[in-house]
Amino acid sequence: MFTGIIQAVGTLAGREQRGGDLRLTVRSGSLPLADVRLGDSIATNGVCLTVVELTGEGYVADVSRETLELSTFGDLPVGSRLNLEKALTLSTPLGGHLVSGHVDGVGRILERREEARSVRFQVQAPAELARYIAHKGSICIDGASLTVNSVEGDRFDLNIVPHTQQETIIADYRPGSWINLEVDLVARYLERLLLGDKAGESARPVSGVTMAMLAERGFLR
Numbered sequence: 001m002f003t004g005i006i007q008a009v010g011t012l013a014g015r016e017q018r019g020g021d022l023r024l025t026v027r028s029g030s031l032p033l034a035d036v037r038l039g040d041s042i043a044t045n046g047v048c049l050t051v052v053e054l055t056g057e058g059y060v061a062d063v064s065r066e067t068l069e070l071s072t073f074g075d076l077p078v079g080s081r082l083n084l085e086k087a088l089t090l091s092t093p094l095g096g097h098l099v100s101g102h103v104d105g106v107g108r109i110l111e112r113r114e115e116a117r118s119v120r121f122q123v124q125a126p127a128e129l130a131r132y133i134a135h136k137g138s139i140c141i142d143g144a145s146l147t148v149n150s151v152e153g154d155r156f157d158l159n160i161v162p163h164t165q166q167e168t169i170i171a172d173y174r175p176g177s178w179i180n181l182e183v184d185l186v187a188r189y190l191e192r193l194l195l196g197d198k199a200g201e202s203a204r205p206v207s208g209v210t211m212a213m214l215a216e217r218g219f220l221r
Helices: 065-069 127-132 160-169 185-194 196-200 211-216
Strands: 008-018 023-028 041-044 048-054 058-061 079-084 107-117 120-125 140-141 144-152 153-162 178-183
Touching: 023 041, 023 178, 041 058, 079 196, 127 178, 127 185, 140 153, 178 185, 185 196
Parallel strands: none
Antiparallel strands: 008 023, 008 079, 023 058, 041 048, 041 079, 048 058, 107 120, 107 178, 120 153, 140 144, 140 178, 144 153
């Protein structure tokens, strides 16, 4: 688990195809690795990766085929900057929100505009993720815990303050940039719980929460 508070910005130093999946080499920048051991997890642009080798300048990790399909890593070029966060401990302040590092999909930056010292971005999410994104709710963008300022359909706005711009890769975003999205963990579990006994009736993907479903379970009058 992670908090979505970025600890350092690293660089993608290498990528090697391995039997259909990928091995990445990351230069970790200012991220302290003295306490990192093989098998530990590091969120890399929001993706929970397992350290398989320590290089002295960073770490090496494998990326599965499923992760390549759901994240930006499939096309991310060598030299790209990366948001990095080590796994939280029981003494880690939870300054963001609970983040699993399991990316749900890829979003796209539609618009960037300056607002005083902040920058406001409009983001388009995959349609199947839109129901999990709420006004003033939390969302994880390339590993950074952010607050949704407004939402309409599959589009939402983010206001990025100067400190976040300085400490993450978000200042690099331009219209057309692709970003990793992880929706709020609570929203995903809540949807499953609302299915009740029907959750086990079929192995087919469920269609999500509907007004009829909420009424049937007594949430609407």
